[in-house]
Amino acid sequence: MDKYECVCGYVYDPAIGDADTGVDAGVDAGTAFADLPEDWVCPLCGASKDNFEKVD
Amino acid sequence: MYKPIEIADGIYSVGCRDWDIRDFHGYSTYEGTTYNAFLITGEKNILIDTVKEKFGDELLANISRIIDPKEIDIVISNHTEMDHSGAIPKLMRKIGKDKPIYCSKMGAKNLKLHFNREFNFKVVGTGDELKIGKRTFSFLETRMLHWPDSMFTYLVEDGILFSSDAFGQHYAGDIFFDDEIGEEIIPHARKYYANILLHFSPRVQALLKDVAEMNLTINMICPDHGILWRDNPSRIIEAYDKWSRQEPERKVVVIFDSMWESTTKMARSITSGIESEDVNVRLMNTRKWHRSDIMTEIIDAGAIAVGSPTLNNSVFPVIADVMTYIKGLRPQNKIAAAFGSYGWSGEAVKILNKEFAEMKLDIIDDGVKVQYVPDEKDLDRCFDLGVKIAKALKEKLPKI
Ligand SMILES: Cc1cc2nc3c(=O)[nH]c(=O)nc-3n(C[C@H](O)[C@H](O)[C@H](O)COP(=O)(O)O)c2cc1C
Ligand SMILES: [Fe+2]
Ligand SMILES: [Fe+2]
Ligand SMILES: [Fe+2]
Numbered sequence A: 001m002d003k004y005e006c007v008c009g010y011v012y013d014p015a016i017g018d019a020d021t022g023v024d025a026g027v028d029a030g031t032a033f034a035d036l037p038e039d040w041v042c043p044l045c046g047a048s049k050d051n052f053e054k055v056d
Numbered sequence B: 001m002y003k004p005i006e007i008a009d010g011i012y013s014v015g016c017r018d019w020d021i022r023d024f025h026g027y028s029t030y031e032g033t034t035y036n037a038f039l040i041t042g043e044k045n046i047l048i049d050t051v052k053e054k055f056g057d058e059l060l061a062n063i064s065r066i067i068d069p070k071e072i073d074i075v076i077s078n079h080t081e082m083d084h085s086g087a088i089p090k091l092m093r094k095i096g097k098d099k100p101i102y103c104s105k106m107g108a109k110n111l112k113l114h115f116n117r118e119f120n121f122k123v124v125g126t127g128d129e130l131k132i133g134k135r136t137f138s139f140l141e142t143r144m145l146h147w148p149d150s151m152f153t154y155l156v157e158d159g160i161l162f163s164s165d166a167f168g169q170h171y172a173g174d175i176f177f178d179d180e181i182g183e184e185i186i187p188h189a190r191k192y193y194a195n196i197l198l199h200f201s202p203r204v205q206a207l208l209k210d211v212a213e214m215n216l217t218i219n220m221i222c223p224d225h226g227i228l229w230r231d232n233p234s235r236i237i238e239a240y241d242k243w244s245r246q247e248p249e250r251k252v253v254v255i256f257d258s259m260w261e262s263t264t265k266m267a268r269s270i271t272s273g274i275e276s277e278d279v280n281v282r283l284m285n286t287r288k289w290h291r292s293d294i295m296t297e298i299i300d301a302g303a304i305a306v307g308s309p310t311l312n313n314s315v316f317p318v319i320a321d322v323m324t325y326i327k328g329l330r331p332q333n334k335i336a337a338a339f340g341s342y343g344w345s346g347e348a349v350k351i352l353n354k355e356f357a358e359m360k361l362d363i364i365d366d367g368v369k370v371q372y373v374p375d376e377k378d379l380d381r382c383f384d385l386g387v388k389i390a391k392a393l394k395e396k397l398p399k400i
Helices: B053-064 B088-095 B105-115 B178-214 B233-245 B262-276 B291-298 B317-328 B348-358 B376-396
Strands: A004-006 A052-054 B005-008 B011-013 B016-018 B033-035 B038-040 B045-048 B072-076 B100-103 B120-123 B129-132 B135-141 B151-155 B160-164 B220-223 B249-256 B280-285 B301-307 B335-342 B368-371
Touching: B005 B220, B016 B053, B053 B088, B072 B088, B088 B105, B100 B105, B105 B120, B178 B233, B178 B291, B220 B233, B249 B262, B249 B291, B249 B317, B249 B376, B262 B280, B262 B301, B262 B335, B262 B368, B262 B376, B280 B291, B291 B301, B291 B317, B301 B317, B301 B376, B317 B348, B335 B348, B335 B376, B368 B376
Parallel strands: B045 B072, B072 B100, B100 B120, B160 B220, B249 B280, B249 B301, B301 B335, B335 B368
Antiparallel strands: A004 A052, B005 B011, B011 B038, B016 B033, B038 B045, B129 B135, B135 B151, B151 B160
16 A cells, blocks of 8 residues: 655555554554545644655 | 864764754744754764754854865755755755655655755665664654654664754753753753653654654654753653653643733632642733633643633634644643633633534633632632632542
């Protein structure tokens, strides 16, 4: 599954979810970026999903 | 300019004091601040961070008292914000624009976005090391503490942590070390935490855990603002642990504004009600207290009460200012209640409750609204609200 990078540098890795950030946003490992809720925000900087870009 | 201080063998504090600044990006700085920069001399000469642009000449003059600035070989930029990077262009012109700047990946990106030019960036991340002579520089990314580019530089053999903004305080005085000032510095550090880092508390907890696991010897912590922690660095680490856990205390902050003093009277009655229950309370008029001072009082409070008159179908603008600010810093684990005087439509209390709900605060009452000037009965209702807040807090935080 694709990884996505936020403007702040945080990389969302579906294999991990967002549990490794110290911020418990409750996203389980295995959740694709596209399946994250629309109101999900970057666990580090709070930016919304549209601030992320796919990592090649 | 002051004589650079040798803080360890061959390591100098060469930054500048900004005595006059009273408003630091919207944060009140009654005692000014300092922009700390550090020169590590040896086989190669290394400068960690710079100062605000307008202090560039002073920085160069300070360095000149130790070495010719042209002899600087490497610059480390722990943080892109302009209070620490502003003098980079001037410095690089002086020392040679091709000299390397070590920074995080986001640091390289963000420095470009600030100065619109390329430098010779050497991107480093957590665990990367730079060995120079007898010294090892180890880097630790601290992303979003408090900017995407933030990082620490740790001097392994000396046990010195250059922590960028973390553990800093806006304080410019005749004193440079924790042992020279004692506990007096803690309120400044607390204010810094409350206003710059509070909303990143879960990240601070994670970082403290990581650092503890790394088992680093920390003899000294050198932040980019204020005094250096050389005597007891664990004092400030323990304080950060406490503040980032956001544990509430038996203390209420009553925040209000008022046009014709009706909301003021309500605020005073609520305060009396709280005091009648032997709970600590602080009454803060938003036109007398700076938002950053209100925030500092909020971090250890177990409850807030916010009062606003209704103005043009909304809350009073100064209250909106303070509420926006508080909300952004995401205080947790707090009880909340609203109050306010109004004339006809009376939207303020409803709007405040909506804000509290979005902030996930525990709203324990619908709030007290009074049409125009409060009478005895109205003031009794306010007193009772104070009692209710205090009792809820005592129930939540039983004395052991
Ligand atoms: C304390 C602080 C907090 C900030 N928070 C954010 C933020 O949450 N999101 C963001 O996009 N930028 C944030 N910024 C970055 C500023 O928006 C950025 O530096 C901007 O260029 C400042 O514009 P100005 O020069 O007009 O003040 C923050 C800056 C500071 C100093
Ligand atoms: Fe982000
Ligand atoms: Fe900063
Ligand atoms: Fe700073």
